[in-house]
Amino acid sequence: MTRVKICGLTTEADLETVVDAGVDAVGIICGVSVDTPREVSIEQARQLVTATPPFVTTVLVTMPSDPDHARELVDAVGPDVLQIHGGLEPDDLDHLRSSINAQLLYAVDADDATNAAAYDDVVDALLVDTPGEDGGGGTGKTHDWERTRQAATDLESPLILAGGLTPDNVADAVRTVEPFAVDAASGVEADDGSKDPTAVQSFVDRATTAHRTVEPDSSHLP
């Protein structure tokens, strides 16, 4: 079954919303070089990680200036997984992975998914996203899922599909790409930026049942 991560929690109310909906992982954004309403302070990130119940994976999403910066954030926040967006080289990630007490996930640009192979051996999972020009995520933009599916066939690492996923398109995305997991930030938010309970529940339900959903057969209709 496809796993679900919901990203960009900023409050304990968001945490409760997504945990109640049955997510597998929660994303907390801290230390990014782009302007985003989803970024929290190190202290808030640590509190959200601490408040997360057992059996829910905590993911620290960051854009470190260098591997030392990433290590400091992991030590301060204590997540289960570190998700890196931005320009670290495979060698940097290889060293980083062996020196942190967390698994490592690297976000690759869907426009450059062939580049993912260079990172395949040095991370625990690859996330394919539709980043902005500044390299950050949370753009709410989808990409060519067929191309991502093709790129994924050559990869050993579990693939996490991100970029513009919503309750309306996630089932189609799962059936097209067949990812290990899906990840959404902006597509499940209310107007005030909080995680919308109805949208989050619908996203989880549709992502996890996508392969069971049979499209209505209209071939017999005139």
Ligand SMILES: O=C(O)c1ccccc1N[C@@H]1O[C@H](COP(=O)(O)O)[C@@H](O)[C@H]1O
């Ligand atoms: O969400 C952000 O603001 C963000 C900022 C900087 C790096 C990553 C960010 N979010 C990640 O972007 C993708 C997809 O977001 P969306 O669903 O298109 O809004 C997701 O992996 C988030 O973890």
